[in-house]
Amino acid sequence: MIRLRIALAKGRLYQPSVERFTRAGAAPAGDAGRRLLIPSSDPAIEFLVVKPGDVPVYVESGAADLGVTGTDVLRESGADVLEPLELGFGACRLVVASPAAAPYPELPGGITARVATKYPRLAQSHFAIAGRPVDIIQVNGSVEVAPLLNLSHWIVDLVDTGNTLRANGLVERETILCCGAVLVANRASQKLKLDAYLGLMARLALGEPWSRA
Known part of the structure; x- marks a missing residue:
């Protein structure tokens, strides 16, 4: 009988998530492919594979009891969930970046900066706290090209090594958030399925947490 349904994100966190659950004795049974629901080697656990x-x-919503997501996605969503465990992979940073020769943090002539990002909520909050008015432009891909095409003055995006920024003539200006993979849990499920929940926590509680510094 399925006791826990766990949502896994497609993309960069998927394979590390699979490896972590495999070490915990709940290996996904087969490749995701076109399948959204995947059984595991633990008959009490199944996986739901969705967009990040x-x-x-x-x-x-309770459609999944648990999930693996990045802190960037979680903070942007504003979802009311528990965060019981940092999983120790997927470390990266959400940063403000701009062309190396461009003025920062102010633009000449009192111009309001245009900021392109996939993270409008986090970007708006960051600049509001700093007391710097900006116009947020939401884009869904290739954020780094926005300043080159004069779509924006700055960008807010996720970086790992920073190589993509440098390749596009951009430099990091500020770090908004240090991110990593976290396990999230539905509040009601955590109470109703406490034994299964605690058992999985014990099996997953391995590895070093990513740094918030």
């Missing part, structure tokens, strides 16, 4: 931005939605 949907993981917090499924967990908050």
Whole structure:
């Protein structure tokens, strides 16, 4: 009988998530491919494979009991979920970046900066706290090219090594958030399925947490 349904994000966190659950004795049984629901080697656990931005939605609603997501996605979503465990992979940073020769943090003539990002909520909050008015432009891919095409003055994006920024003539200006993979849990499920929940926590609680510094 399925006791726990766990949402996994497609993309960069998927394979590390699979490896972590495999070490915990719940290996996904087969490749995701076109399948959204995947059984595991533990008959009490099944996986739901969805787009990264949907993981917090499924967990908050109770369609999934648990999920693996990045802190960037979680904070952007504003979902009301528990965060019981940092999983120790997927470390990266959400940063403000701009062309190396461009003025920062102010533009000449009192111009309001245009900021391109996939993270409008986090970007708007960051600049509001700093007391710097900006116009947020939401884009869904290739954020780094926005300043080159004069779509924006700056960008807010996720970086790992920073190589893509440098390749496009951009430099990091500020770090908004240090991110990593976290396990999230539905509040009601955590109470109703406490034994299964605690058992899985014990099996997953391995590895070093990513740094918030």
